[in-house]
Every structure is written in structure tokens, then in C-alpha cells.
Amino acid sequence: WAQYYEDRYDHPGWVCPNYLIIWGKDPLYSSPDGFFGHAIIDLMKRGSKLIVIDPRVTWLATRAEFHLQLRPGTDAAVGMGLLRVIINEGLYDRDFVENWCFGFDELADAVQEWTPEKVQEVSWVEPQALVGAARAFATNAPSSGIWGVALDQSKASTQAGQCFLSIMAICGYLDVPGGIAITKPTSFIGKWRYEMSDTISPEMAAKHIVDPTGKYGLFNAGAAMGGVQGDTLLNWLEGMYKDYDCYYDLKMVWMIGTNPLACMADQPQRWYEAMKPLEFVVCQDIFMTPTIMALADVVLPLSTFAEHDGLVTPNFGRNQHFIGAMNKALDNPNTKSDLEILIDMGKRLRPELWERFDSVDQFFDEQLRANYDFGLDDVRDVPAKMAGYEYRKYEKGLLRPDGEPGFDTMTSMVELRSIVLENYGEGGVPYYEEPEFSHVSKPELADEYPLYYTTGGRNISMFHSEHRQVPSMRAMHPWPLVSIHPDVAARFGISEGDWVRVTTPQGHMVQKALLNETVNDKFIHVEHGWWFPEQDGEAPNLYGVWKANANNLIPHESTGITGYGAPYKNGICKIERVDSLDD
Template sequence: MVSLMINGYECMVQEGTTILEAAQGAGAQIPTLCFLKEINEIGSCRLCVVEAEGEDHLLPACNTIVREGMKIQTESPRVVAARREVLDLLLSNHKRNCFFCSRNGACDLQKWCNYYGVEESRYIGSRKKIERPPKDSHPFLSYHPELCIHCQRCVSTCENATGRHAINLGKTGMFTVIDVPFGDDWKTTLCESCGNCAQACPTGALTEKRTKQYRPWEVRRVRTTCPHCATGCQMDLIVKDNRIVDVEGADGPSNHGLLCVKGRSGSFDFVHSPDRLRYPLIRNRETGQLERATWDEALDLVASRFMEIKKKYGTGSLAGFACSRSPNEDIYMVQKMVRTCFGNNNVDNCARVCHSASVSGLATTLGSGAMTNPIGDITHDVDCILLVGSNPEEAHPVVGMQIREAVQHGTKLIIVDPRKLGLSQYADIHLRIRPGTNIMFANGMMHVMIREGLVDQEFIRERTEGFEELKKIVSDYTPEKVAEVCGIDKDKLIEAARMYASAKKAPIIYCLGVTEHSSGTEGVMAMSNMAMLCGKLGKPGCGVNPLRGQNNVQGACDMGAMPDKYPGYQSVMDAAVRAKFEKAWGVPLNPDTGVFATDVFGAAIRKEIRGLYIYGEDPVVTDADTTHIIKALKSLDFFVLQELFLTETAQYADVILPGMSYAEKEGTFTNTERRVCRVRKAVDLTKDPSFDIRLDTDIIIDLMNRMGYPQKKMTSAQIMDEIASVTPSFAGISHQRLDETPDFLQWPCTGRDHPGTPIMHVGKFSRGLGWLYPTRYTPPAETPDRDYPFCLMTGRILYHYTTRAMTGRTPGLMEIEGSSFIEMNQKDADRMGIADGEKIRVSSRRGSITTSARVGTRVNEGETWMPFHFPDGNANWLTNAALDPKCRIPEYKVCAVRIEKISG
């Protein structure tokens, strides 16, 4: 500790603390303009200067480390005079049009000028000599150089926080200028449109264009959690007159103030979209048209028809899907409704088609099917990152930013993915394996680790079982054999094994490139095996870390929206567990495992499932083999959808119940790192007389009562209390506690005084000993042949989220990326005479679509890749619904297709 005096008061601070940090801790205010902690600490503005006894010069507080015995004055006459001089000089080149500036009232320069009484500059600035036009061609961002004070916050944010390097320092003669990518050529720049630079700007120089719609004193801020991917970014919704007008990043534990373009610009337009569902709809059986209905008419019809089907065809004839974008409390009520009213366990969520392999695989090998370490832990202060089948720059952008930052600070990066990713340019090794060969790759890595003595024998001996059998299996996976099957260089495989195994801190991070295969569960187990062999579990900076896709897909599984698990992954077949829920819910419960979501559609075609309730999912767009999904929905006797919009799936519904968005309700999301994050109500659209919508949990509760179950009405907070009462891993979680805990809580959180569990499996695995599961490589269910010679992979892009129900209603995002495309290798395109941007036909054994060719080198020869977001060419008309035998996940990542030029 270091002792010093600040403004006459003695302070004790940690060695290495800056004067600014010490002063803030002592309650002394020091103004800053350029400073951003750990991002921009260059000390260029000199507004933070302080006086230190014995020093000839004033010291910049932001980057001067305290010394023993220092005596600091933060507001001495000399300091105040210096700060006024700094502000005076800055104003000399600053166009003072505050009345018209969108940052009026939120400008740091304006704030400190007012504070120190600097109204005009005494100097004639050089602004006219370097005057440049604004750059405002970008759909979201604009730059006005006459308001720039050259603090370099934007440059450092883009470089050090997001790792993008899209904003640079330039020169105009003798003057330094900020070169921003918002001109006419913005589409060709490195800019990801995240807007973190604009949030960092202390003046009105760099802004989000929408800030012109409001002034700070006109709005209120509501802290909530981003509704897109499962990173769990904290953000403030900016609300004016019951309308969300902007979003700002907040300092949450997983994002530290950063947001991606979806979070910042795609999280609120859809809330106020003119095509929101505004009242219940019932399909007229005679005309086939959807017609407006009252709530009583709609709910009575839904309850009566479901109960009629149950009575006539038995309890197994009904099924329900929960929404992985909705709060935990909503999901809990959906699964409770299915179990207490339908009388079965036919409840599921979209994790079935994305990360059910993670739930199943990690639960088998470790005892818990969830991410083992926090995001911050696996992207900061780690030696090596093994990134497998994951493109976080686009699917989890804020995680991608943190990985870029980690690499800039010296972290080694190994990428295992068939495609060339944006992160590939930073990678030490990129193993571009053939699609569907993840297990072959992992077993090859383990072969090298064992052969070269790189495994942790003590960890294997004390904490695992199954080593000898696994060792025998992987002995056949020589680097030469693996290289041939995977299509990679054997020496790079060996180097990757050495690099990962020898690193002290090395997390495995993976995503859908591992899970969405007919062998997805074993692919996940192979990731777990690698980590266990090297003793990299239950430790900081290590672990097996699946990045969950949707904002609350982790929570949907946690809440028991699964056919074989109650909330908290408690087995429906365990008599003692079932008895506990029967006592809590007051009804007998079905002991049999229900039907998985991907099997429901086949069961509907066979008339085994006759009634289906879907809350907030759009399987016509998201599920494999669209023709099969549509046939199934048409085969149902009765189909109910609870939604925000008339989606593709809504075209087949008999009743549509309008729900509320995340911004209109209270609740929680559980992000990919098991962190339970608050969601808060920001707007109330029921104040608009054109809306006749209801809270989703109220809809579900009313349906439960109409179907004969006496469910009392509960608030979201009360529902979470019930969740805690029946779910040991959530026992210590409540809305009140989350509101009082800055970093929220990570389950397991087993009591009111339990701090939560950042790192899983410390000292002991949830299942006792970790199981080194004997994984064996099996080829994909469908591979290219003479008729369908190309392999198709699918995935997400940066600018859209799943079905575009939210992001597609933001015009700027559609301007950046608004239509379907397929990536082809340049050599394949040249051979077929296909030009970049040309319309082509893509066909599989299940369907045919038209899309645009995007020609380059991102995919290997013989391979293609498509996003599934766009209705003008949805890849899921082509994909193969071959299911993993363990978790029933479809094989989205490997599908044989044919590509043809369109004549004329």
C-alpha cells in the first residue's frame, strides 16, 4: 500500500494506482476529456493535471502513478488556471454551435467549460486552415471534424477495445487529423458499425445520427440486457415519450460498455414497428383468413381445442415450444403449462437445433451441460485460445472484440474452422478442416498430446475415468491419417496440439460448427476430452466454453424447457425429483420423457402430435428441411402461435396471440456464461389505443386456468421466487438480489448467501469424476457426390440475428446487408463461369433456391457457405434434417448441393 495526501486528507491506496484513481476513491473530482480507463491513457488533453508538492510541473492525473508521501492538490489556483488554459485552447478550434449540436447537454467539453467559466477563447485557432467536410454517408454514424478535439478516444476505442483498427490518425500538412470510415466508401472499410467510437467521443464530433432526435434532459435510461446473442451485454435503453430512441452500452461484466451493431442499432426499431401484432387473431375456417378476435374468444378457443384433442387422442397428442428469446420467467411458465395442463413432457426450445449437443455432451462427461468459465476469464490474461467451429466476430461480436484484444496483447490463437474468418488474419494457426471432421481433428490432437507426453497425468489420475480406453482409440488417429481425412497439414496439427497443451491458461471456445452435426454430441465430448487430458478444467483461463446463440437459450434449458428435464436439469424420470414438483405444483406429473422438438414435426405428420403451441419460435425459417416443417404444421389439427409479428410460421397458425417484447416486461435472461441478468420494462405500448396486447405470462396463466389448472396470477419477480424454490442451482437468485448485485449471479447459486459460481468444476466435477468419453469419428450423414458435388455449410452474419424478426426492421442494417448470398471458392466459380454477384440456383435433395454468388477464398474448393437469415434464399430449404442420435440436433453444417447458372 502507498500513503499520500490528497487535498489535505491522508489516503492509502494500492501500489500502482494512478493519481486519478486515488482521487476518485477519496471523493475528489478531477476532470478528464481524453481518458478512458485501459483504453485511452495517453494523457494528451492535460485537463486532468494536478499539483504535487516538490514537482516543478503539473502532473497528468490519469497516467501518473502515486508515490509514497505525495501531497496532491486537485483544485489549487495553479491547477485551475492550467485547466482554463486547456479549455481556452480547445475552444479556439471548436465550432461553438451547441444549440444545433446533438450532444448539447451531454458534451464533456461543454460541461467542463461551464464548470470553469470558459465561455469564449482568447485565441484565433487554426481550424480554418484544416477545415474538412463532415463524413455522414454511413447509415448510423457521422463525423463533424470541426467539433473534434483530437482526444483520440475514438481511435483508441476502435484499436484497443474493439480491436478493429478502422479509425486512424492522419496528417494534413502539419496538422494531425482523425480519419474515420464514414464517407462514401464506408462499405469498403474495416468498420463494423458498432458505434463504440461514438459512445466514447466526449463532444459532438462523432455521433450516432439518431441522437438528433432527443436531448439528454428529455429522456430516461432503463438498464437492461441485449436481446440478441447470449453474450449478455448490458445496455441502457434511452426512452423519450414512451418510445425507445437510442441505446447506449453499459459497463456489464461480459461487455464492459461495448456493444455490437445489432445491440446498439438493432434492438429497438422492431419494438415500435408498424407491423407489430396488435390484437388476437383467429383463422376463419371457411375463408382461411386471420380475423380479429377478443382475448376471451381467443383464449377460450385455445383452451377448449387443446383439451378436446387431449381427451380424444390422449395426453401425448399435444406439444409446446418455449421461446429462447423470452425471459426465464416466461419459459418457466410455458414448461409448467405443458406439464400440468397437457399432462406430458412434450416441451422443448430452440436449443434443440443449436446447442442441445452441448447440454447432452457436457452433462455426460462433466456432469453439467454449460459453459465452464466466464467470458472475461477466457478472453483476458490467457496464453492461448483454441477456437473451434465458432465465428464470434459475427455471431458473438463483443466476445470477438475481446478475442481480438487478447491477441493484440500476446495471446496465441488457434482456429479450427473450414472457412477463412475475420479472425484468421490474427491466428497463429488456422486448421481449415473439412466440414464434419471435428472428432477426427480432436482425436488427432489427443494422439499427439499423449504421444509427446503433453497430458496432465496427475489430473487424469485423480479427476477422470476412461483414460485407457480413450488412449487406445486415439492411438489410431495418427497425424498422417487425420491430415488426410481433415484436409490439413499434419505439421500444423502437431504444432496446434503442442501450443494448446503446453499453455498454462488455454480455454476451448466453440459454437455451432461443433454442435450442428449428426455426431454433434460426440463432437462436444471430444472438446471436453482435450481439456481434461491437459488438466484445463476447474481453473481460471481454461475450460470448455460453448458460446450459446440466442440471448436466453441457456435460460431456456435451465428453466426445464426440455422433454427429459425439469428446471435445473432435474430428470423427469427421477421419482424423488418428480415427487418434489408434484408437491410444488399440486398435480400428478407424467414420468415419461417427452418428444424432442425436432421429432415433433415427424410425429405431427404421422398424426401422433395433433395440437401444437409455439411461443416465439419460427421453425419454418430456422429448422432444417423447410418442406418437412411446413408439411408438419399443415398436418396439425390445431396450431397456436404466441408472437410479435406475422412470421413465416404464423401463416399456418389457427390462433395467434400477440405478445410483448423484452423492452415491455420485467424478467431475466441467462447468458452463455450462466450469468442471470435483469431485463427491465422500458415502454408500455398498451397506452396506445391501437394495441390490445397482454403480458406473455398473463396469457399463459389465463390459458392454464382455462385448461383446468388453478394457477394464481404472479409477477415476474414472484415467478422467479417459485423457480428458486424448486431449482437448487437457482435457490439463491431473486430479482431483488440481482438488482443489488452489480455483476449479477452465475448459477449454481444455492442459497441466499451464496456468491454464485464463476468457474465450474473447481476441485471436483459435477458428476464426480470427469468421463473421458471414447469418441470415434463417423462421416457426416450426407456428403457430396456426382449429382450434388458441393458441400454446403450455414451460419450467421454480423448484421442480422436468426430470422431477422428484430434486425430486419432496422433500415440501416438492411442497407448494410439485406439479401441472401452463397459463398463460393474463386476456382469453382471460374470453372463454372459464375461471376461475383451473379444470380445462381442452388439445389439439394430437399429443395431449390435462387441466391447471389459471393466469390472469393473464404471457403475451400468444393465447399460453400450460406446465412439463413434472408427469405429471398433461405438455406434451410436445402439443409438436411439428419439428427444426432443422442440429442436430436440436425446436421446444418454439412449438406450436399448442386450449383447451376441461371440461363438468360
């Protein structure tokens, strides 16, 4: 919020939000994407009150006015329940809705069935807490919010995101002091990526891997800047589409700073087997990882942040609030940065695009000057260049490329009913879809898998699959932990520190028991991204990457219509005590 200004909270343009919705996010431990999590504490000290929507009892949840402790994967149901209260009680900003929103009547109709009692039946959230949170948020302008990957990682992620944005919009909290910030339509990194996607030749574009049966139209249309939908890629590698004319054999893969077998891929052993036949695999990274040991033919060693020049920007897409410089402090002649490698390769593969760049500095300077009135040296001389902020840009024609008032959408308004989603076969207004694996959708599995699970909560010393090999970081958090309510642990004969096997219909993994009440007696929490650098790195062990891997539990191809959203954070499971990590 105040990160747009050099003088932060003292800037006259900054206003403290009265309430913050923190939805599916634990920013004190994740500080994600350029957002400094401690800013929440700063706002609390200045008077902000919290509404936390999270299955777990986080530190922030214990300080919240309202904690909506929902069943994992039911975010869209909670969102529609909040919307119903705000709409039916007339708590929304009528002027903003009438002048700047499209599809309000359709949204209002869509949420009518979501009474507080129905929301409780589906999501476990108490009606009193739901209604209280909705009223507090809508009647205390200005207020704001932030969501985490919990909303992204469910089959109904698109609908959950629609709910969040619709709540902010109808309350009148978009692009106003103390509300949700919106910056220039193209950010520094996003602009370059979109421009490069436009330089692909027709022949190369025709090889874009898409599901040949017609699924995931929105994803395949380029919304992900030419990326491949993950389930489709695994199906392709496994030969599912060999009988289609569009199919061709993939020959190689180039992995840039990624460790998919430990961190990203659902059903990781399937990905391992599917990628082994590739003729050539290149990986570039700072450390040897399980993925490198499993698949790489060539490893390009990367420099660390202290060994190369670069830029730091937030990964909030079109909400870039600062740009900072990484100034090289050490020389390591045996490494290069990602961008140095890419420029070298670009000159060989696409010289017409890359030959003008003699250095990384030149590349960064050109990109900065194309978007701002300063260059790389100007950024190097200060801790960070702050973007500054102008409010209510939609009234002044500052959001649309045609310079007209409004938002950069097909209707020039905030689309509570999305025309784009409708064009790709998705519902224009939010709806609820039960997760594929739950006691509701699969009641026949409830006895065998009596618990729900969620994954992905961060700890202070590690980020995803990084830092397991750093002794000081590992000492702070030596083992993967499964959080279990003490009453649940007693039912299954599990004590603190026991090894516990967690099993789902898709697979199993083993972690150490941590008994606490941050989870209730209906679900457990397992950590993700684990591998063990002290173990044998050669196949088949691969630093023990399969042993405590939360992604063993995740189903393949359980996404929404758009191709976005997969149930990394919700499912059903059973637990049992075992003797060791290897059981």
C-alpha cells in the same frame, strides 16, 4: 472468462488464457448465448493467441497462430488427431488425468489410428498445422476454448463434443484460472425447467412422443427435458407410426417466439404439409412471420424487450456468469410478454402450480431467491449481478450434490469414457463417422454434386430469421449470399452478384453470389434463415420463405445414435447461374 467479475480483467482472480481454441464459432458476429464476442479481442490485446478450427477464413482465423481449415462435418476426426498428438507426446497433465479422469487408457487406444496424415486425408487439415496446434495448446497452461453450433450440427456431434471436452480435461484446463469455467450444477432457468418436468402426471408422461422403434434412447430418456426429437416429430405428424399402439393424433401446436419454416426445420415444406391438418395452431411473436402466415389460427402479439420487465441470463446452461434485469421503459397495452401469457395459461391449466403468482415480478423474485441471496429489486438496481467464481471446486466437494470431492458424474470423475453414452448404445469414447452425404460415403454422387457446402455463418445485422423486416438492418445486408471461391465461380460461369441455384440430393434454393476467398475451392457457404417481408405473405408464397431457404438442402433423419446432431452444416451440392430469385 472475466464475465464472472464486476471488475472484469482487473479482478485478482482472473488469469488471461495463453491460447484459445475457437472451434466452429465466429463470436464477433454472433455474440451467442450471453457471451460477448468482443471479449476475444480483449483477450488478444492481453496476450491470448488463437487456434481457430473452422472451414471458413473468418476475421479471427486471419489473426490466429493456427487455422485448421477442415472439411465441414469432420470435426471429430480433427479432435481425435489433436488428442493423439497430446497423448502420444506426453503433453497432458498427468496429475489431473490420474486423479480426476476416468477412461484415459480407452481414450488413448481410440485415437491411435488418427495420425496427422489420416486426419489430413479425411479432413483436409495440414499435418503441420494439426501437430503445431496440439503442441501449442497443451504446453501453454493455462489455456481455454469455446465451441459453436458447428460441432452440434453434424451426425458425429456427440463425438466431436467428446473430443473438445477431453482435450480440455487431459490438459488440466477445467475449473482453473485461465481455463474452462464450471459453475453451480443447476442454473436459474435450467432448475425451473427440470422441476416442471417432474410435475407432469403419469398419464401425460405416457404421451411423450418418442420413436416407437427404439431409436434415440438418450434423447427420449429426458436429456432434453421432455422435448421431442425433431425427426421423430415429423415422422409422427406424417403418420409413419400410425400402426403402433402408442400413436395418437396431434390436435394442436403452440409456437412461442419461433419461426421453424424459415429457420429450424430441415425439409421445411414437409413440415408445412405435415402441420396443415392440425386443428388449432397458436403463435406468439413480435412480427408476422412466414410460419404464422402459413399455419396460425390465433396470433398473440408479444411485447418487445423495452415493453416488459424481465431477466437476462446467458444460455450456457450450467455456466451462468451473470443475471441482468430488463426494466420496462414503454407501455403497450395491446401486448404481453411470453411469461405473462404463460402465467395466465398456467393458472387455467395447472392452477396448483401457478395460482400463487400474481405477477411476473413475483415469479422472477421467487426463482432468484431460491438460488441466490438477492431478489428482483436487487438486480434492477445494477447493470448486472455477477456470479463470482471459485476455482477447483472439484477438490472441495462443491460440484456434487453429496458434497464429496469430484465431478457430478457417475464415476465422480471427468468421464473420458462416458458410462452414460454406453448405457444408451453409443460409444463411450469418441470415434469418427463420415457424414451421410459426402464424396466418401456417396462416391457415386461426386460427379453430379462436385462441391461441399456449409451453412449458418452470421452477419452483423441479423440473427437467424430475425430482422429481415427491420429496414435499417435489411439495408446493411439486403440479400441472401452464397460465398464462392473466385476460381470455382469461374468454372461454373458465375460472376459477382449473379443469382445462383444451389442443389443437393434433398432440394434446392437460390441466393446471390459473393465471390471471395473465405471459402476454399472445394466448398461453398450459404446463408440461413432467409425470407422476404416485402413479398406476398399469403400462401403459397409465404413471404418467399421457400426461395432462399438453406434448410431445403438438409436431409431428414441423418442424426447420430443419441438423436442429437443433424447435418445442417455439411453436405454435397452443385451450383449453377440462374436469372432470378424465383428460378
